[in-house]
Amino acid sequence: MKTKENLRETAYFSIFRVSAFIGIGILFLTLILLFVSGYSVIDFNFLTKNWQHRDITQGGILPAILGSFYLGFGVIAVSFPLGIGTAIFLTEYSKNNLLKRIIKLAIRNLSGVPSIVYGLFGLVIFVNLLSFGTSLLSAILTLSFMTIPWIITASVESFESVPQKFRESSLALGATHWQTTRKIVLPAAITGSITGGIIGIARALGETAPLIMVGATFYLSNLPSSPLDKFMALPYHTFILATQHSSPYANTYAAATALVLITLTFLLSSGAIFLRFHYRRKKDW
Amino acid sequence: MNSNSKALYFSENIPKWIFGFIATFTVAILLGIFVFLLISGLGTFKEIGIKEFLFGTDWNPNAFDTPAWGIFSLVVGTAMISLLALFIVVPFGLSIAIYLSEIASPKTQEILKPLVEMIASIPSVVLGFLGLLFLAPLIAKIFHLSNGLNALTASILVAIAALPTIASICEDALSSVSQRFREASLALGATQWATIKKIVIPAAKSGLIAGIMLGLGRVIGETMIVLMVAGNSRAFPHSLLDAVRPMTANIAIEIKEVVVGSFHWQSLFMIGFILFVITFFINFLADILIHKKSL
Numbered sequence: 001m002k003t004k005e006n007l008r009e010t011a012y013f014s015i016f017r018v019s020a021f022i023g024i025g026i027l028f029l030t031l032i033l034l035f036v037s038g039y040s041v042i043d044f045n046f047l048t049k050n051w052q053h054r055d056i057t058q059g060g061i062l063p064a065i066l067g068s069f070y071l072g073f074g075v076i077a078v079s080f081p082l083g084i085g086t087a088i089f090l091t092e093y094s095k096n097n098l099l100k101r102i103i104k105l106a107i108r109n110l111s112g113v114p115s116i117v118y119g120l121f122g123l124v125i126f127v128n129l130l131s132f133g134t135s136l137l138s139a140i141l142t143l144s145f146m147t148i149p150w151i152i153t154a155s156v157e158s159f160e161s162v163p164q165k166f167r168e169s170s171l172a173l174g175a176t177h178w179q180t181t182r183k184i185v186l187p188a189a190i191t192g193s194i195t196g197g198i199i200g201i202a203r204a205l206g207e208t209a210p211l212i213m214v215g216a217t218f219y220l221s222n223l224p225s226s227p228l229d230k231f232m233a234l235p236y237h238t239f240i241l242a243t244q245h246s247s248p249y250a251n252t253y254a255a256a257t258a259l260v261l262i263t264l265t266f267l268l269s270s271g272a273i274f275l276r277f278h279y280r281r282k283k284d285w
Numbered sequence: 286m287n288s289n290s291k292a293l294y295f296s297e298n299i300p301k302w303i304f305g306f307i308a309t310f311t312v313a314i315l316l317g318i319f320v321f322l323l324i325s326g327l328g329t330f331k332e333i334g335i336k337e338f339l340f341g342t343d344w345n346p347n348a349f350d351t352p353a354w355g356i357f358s359l360v361v362g363t364a365m366i367s368l369l370a371l372f373i374v375v376p377f378g379l380s381i382a383i384y385l386s387e388i389a390s391p392k393t394q395e396i397l398k399p400l401v402e403m404i405a406s407i408p409s410v411v412l413g414f415l416g417l418l419f420l421a422p423l424i425a426k427i428f429h430l431s432n433g434l435n436a437l438t439a440s441i442l443v444a445i446a447a448l449p450t451i452a453s454i455c456e457d458a459l460s461s462v463s464q465r466f467r468e469a470s471l472a473l474g475a476t477q478w479a480t481i482k483k484i485v486i487p488a489a490k491s492g493l494i495a496g497i498m499l500g501l502g503r504v505i506g507e508t509m510i511v512l513m514v515a516g517n518s519r520a521f522p523h524s525l526l527d528a529v530r531p532m533t534a535n536i537a538i539e540i541k542e543v544v545v546g547s548f549h550w551q552s553l554f555m556i557g558f559i560l561f562v563i564t565f566f567i568n569f570l571a572d573i574l575i576h577k578k579s580l
Contacts, residue, residue, distance in 0.1 A: 009478035013388055019380035020389070023452065024400050026445055030407055033415055085307035093301055094308075103312055105572065110315055112499065112568035113561055114506025116533050120540070120557040121318045124325050128545055145314060152311075176293070178300045206408025209508035212537055235410045242414040243513060251418060258411045269406040273399045 034262060038255030046256060051232065053219055056247050061257055063223055067136070067216070067231040068205055068264065070224070074140030075147055075204050076197070082144070083151030084193050090152075091159040092181050104156060110149040118146040119210035127214055137227035139215040143207060147200040154196020158189040191279040195272045202268035206261065208235040234261040319561065326555035329354075332548060338555070342521045346539070346549045354552055356559075358521045362436065362529030365522060366511060367504045369440035370447060374504075375497055377444070378451030382496075385452070386459035387481050398456065405449040413513030416442045421514055428526055434516035437525045442510045451500035454575075458492025459485055495574035502567040506560065508533040532556050 045060050052059030094100050122142025132138045162185050170180040216236035224231040234257055241254035329338060333354050341355015381401060385394050420441060421433030428437075462485050470480040486493070516528020517538065530538070536553050543549040 005476055005478075009476055012478055013384075016380045016384035016388055019377055020384040020397060020401075023377070023381050023404070023448060024397060026448070027400060027404050027407070030411065030415060033419060034411065037418065082307055082311045085304050086311045089304035089308035093304055105569070107312070107315060108572055109565050109568040110318070112502040112506075112571075113318075113564050114508065114533060116506065116508040116536055117322065117557050117561045117564075118318070120325075120536065120554055121321060123540065124321050124554070125317070145318070148311060149315065176297050178297050181300070202406050206406070206410070208408070208410040209512075209533070209537055213540055235408050238408075238414060239410050239509065239513070242410075242417060254414055255418075258408075258414055261408060262406075262411055265406045265408060266403065269403055270399075273402070277399075 031262070034255050034259045038252055038257075038259045041249070041252050041256045042259065047260070051220065056241075056245070056253050057249055061232075061234070061237060061260065063220055064232040064234045064237040064257065065260065066223060067233040068235075068261070070136060070231065071139060071143065071233055072201055072205050074136070074227075075144045075201055078140060078144035079147045079151055079200065080194075080197055083148045083197065084155050084190075086148075087152050087155030087159055087193065088181065088186075091156055092177075092185060107149050107152050111153055114209075115146055115207050116209040116213075118142055119213040121145070122210060122214040133228060134213075134215040134217075134230060135228045136215060136224050136231045139211055139231070139233075140227070142210050142214045143204040146207070146210065147197075147204050150200040150203075151193065151197045154199075155189070155193035158192025158196070159185060161192070162188045191275060195276045195279070198268050198272035198275070202265045202272070205268070206235055206265050208239050211236045212239075234258075234264070322554055322558040322561055326551055326553075326558045328548065328551040329555040338552070344519050344535070346543075346552070356532065356535075356556060358519060359530055359532045359535050359556070362511075362515065362522055363505060363531040363533070365436045365525065365529060366440050366443055366515065366531055367501060369436065369525060370444040370504045371497070371501060373441060374444035374447050374451055374500060378448055378496070378500065379455055379493070381448075381452040382455035382459055382493075383481060383486075385456045387477070387485065398453070401452050402449050404445065405453075407446075409446055409507060409509040410513075412442050412446055413510040416510065416514040430526060432516075434514055434528055435526050436515060436522060436529045439511045439515035439529070439531075440525075442514060443504050443507050446507055446510060447500040447503045450503050451496050454496030454499055455489075455493050458489040458496060461492065462488045491574040491577055495571040498567050498571040498574070502564045502571070505567070506533060506564050508537055512537050532560055536560075 041057075047060060047065065048062050049058075049060030051061060051063050090100060090104060119142060122138055122145070126132045126138040126141045127134055132141075166184050166188065167180055170184045171177070175183070211233055215230055216233045217230040218232065218237065218240045220230060220232050238254050238257045238261060241250045241257060245254075247253075338354055338356060339360070340357050341353060342357045343353035343355050344358055345353040385398055385401070389397060416438060417434075421438050423433065424435070424438045425431065425433035466484050466488060467480055470484045471477070475483070511529075511531045512534040515531060515534060517530045517534060518528035519530050519535075520527070522529045536556055539549070540553050543553065
């Protein structure tokens, strides 16, 4: 009886362990498959030359890399201040009433709304209503509003985790509300906000569906010179090469582009994970 | 008011006004998403009935004489992929969560959990691309099909995309079960497996369900993978090996070709609005389960 039960336990536990390693295996398999399919064309030219649409072996993906960087910095510039500012108002300034709880709840749940829906929103508001056209600016704003709910949620959680004692001690010592927020609460909570923000940016940079709708293009011979220009981006470039390009080398170049993209998103994510890990160790409340 | 208290008044209130303005602006735009999708899509029902739109099986906006606007085939495509993906990913994700929370040493857990979460950083276009390159040919070979672009292939890849969500949130749920429960159970002579099955999992139930629901939301909204590997056929699907066109893929395919404000445009926004409502509601239920303090 006992042994039978032990045997069952061993069997189940092996299944669980194997599942975990298969999960990790998928991560590494993805990287290996991309590497094997694409490494042969990655060289200095590929990373630094302009795209040649007629003969893709002659050009590089510099415009797509730069486009993704512009996009990333643009999204940071818009979403961090708006997201963190909103979180500060919600946690430090507004009264805890029903309206605030509804707003917090709505924002939390917006983070699960699919990116294609944000793409539709960006298309109607930024591209058409505000006449920004299909452009870098429209894409930055669309991806920013997709990222903002994640940043607000992470920030609110981080600000709320700062013990009330900290605020009370500071106020009791004669500091004003703003001084307390700026010198006590903000330094204690900001790492949490930034971690959430970086993870948000990593996801935003990998997004393709909204870009299809609001601004990325494939045929660009020049770099965008203003925010109202169309632009190239790594995920969209991968998508077009993988599905709509007739060159026999298209898949190899798609894999190489994807490899550059995944390197970027993995660097950002592992940076955020490292930051979070470090910060939790240091946190002493 | 003397100049000192005036300065204090401004230095205290200006930040408050600024943050108040930022918060109002941001919240207004975020709530505007709902409003604008609804306004842009509502025109759909001026010309066709809700029932015809939701349950018509024929989606053919560009037909020359009688265009058809039924999204049921698209909805079934989304449902097939979602259910099959959940069927694959739920046991898989739960197993990983149980291993990380209950069996792995703290050190192993500390290394493996971030790695599982890293799967979330694989852009879905990359999964779709690898699916086109490797999985679809494999599926075609196994089932003797002319190509492997179908609901099954899409489900497998979408399951991978949802894996980190489910594994990570379920792990959080299991880890947050008080250690005393486990100790009490073990002290009464229960095996570790019996403790997990009879004590830990029931105690973490609402968190586990929430994790699965968030995974479902992720699966329903996935666009690039299904766009690339589900086959894009508008025909009503009858088997898991049929090519399907889920709602998300349909929007992505058609939105660039339609005239702004046309009836076709409005109907695509209506599909987007339906996706918004479904995913928002699923998240809402999961949110309630997570914030309900069980035990």
